[in-house]
Amino acid sequence: MWKRLIGELYEDAEFAPAASDAEIDQIEGRLNQTVPDELRDLLRHTNGARAEWGSGLVWSVEEIIDQNTQFRHDAEFAKLYLPFDELMFFGDNGGGDQFAYAGMASGQNTAVYVWDHETDDRKRVADSLTDYLQRRAGAEDDDWYR
Template sequence: MKQHQGSFKWISLVEQHTDDFEFSEPATLSEIVEAEKELDLIFPTALKECLLESNGVFGEYGLGLVWTLRAITETNTEFRQNNDFSELYMPFDSLLFFGDAGNGDQFAFPIQAGVIRRDDVFVWNHEDDSRSWVAPSLEKYIEWQLNGKICT
């Protein structure tokens, strides 16, 4: 695990609960803006802040608590454009995936009319295509995920 100095809200939040996570070099604001353009939406402020501290937060076995910008853009693009997925699942235009449970299920912010208007986090179940609320914010998602309160 990297040692960080200074004020790092998101890294500190993770470190309060575990030392089994790895942090990446921070994303830049221009990289975030480019990802937003690619996905045609504005990321929630909390996600931007987290990515500006660490471009991805990963646990044991590569668990993606928060993905890198590249993974966020690639996964969301694939899910929205994959013709096979459109035959199997409801549309994914209403979700911004940003992390995973390590079992195929993925965590997302809800998108309404092309805009993220809520800070809530939902989990998409890959087996039954359900979308369920798991946390009221990214902060609580991280805390609850690390405490084992979120089970998928």
């Protein structure tokens, strides 16, 4: 379902081989957050998807772990921004802003938020991963979420 949806929305979509449940579980172990069911399902079909000149629609398991770990433990970021512990970044716009789930205690929160790297604003932009992919694809510019 996910590869078909993304392929229909983004003609330049690139997919990675599927991630295993053990690989996806590493996100939970390293970030101490539950992976939302819809993200887990997508990663089971493709371990990340890129489009729009290589921007990360949805990152791989490794990218999710690396990016979230970096944001949470970077001393300079701690001086500049509010804490990132409640966010689980999973994609980017190619220009510094990143997309995330927030408040991942139950794993069922499907709302997608954007973090603005210039203002530190965190704003809800979609109701689900599908909604995020559709809104992003239908946008006329990279700042569709503003």
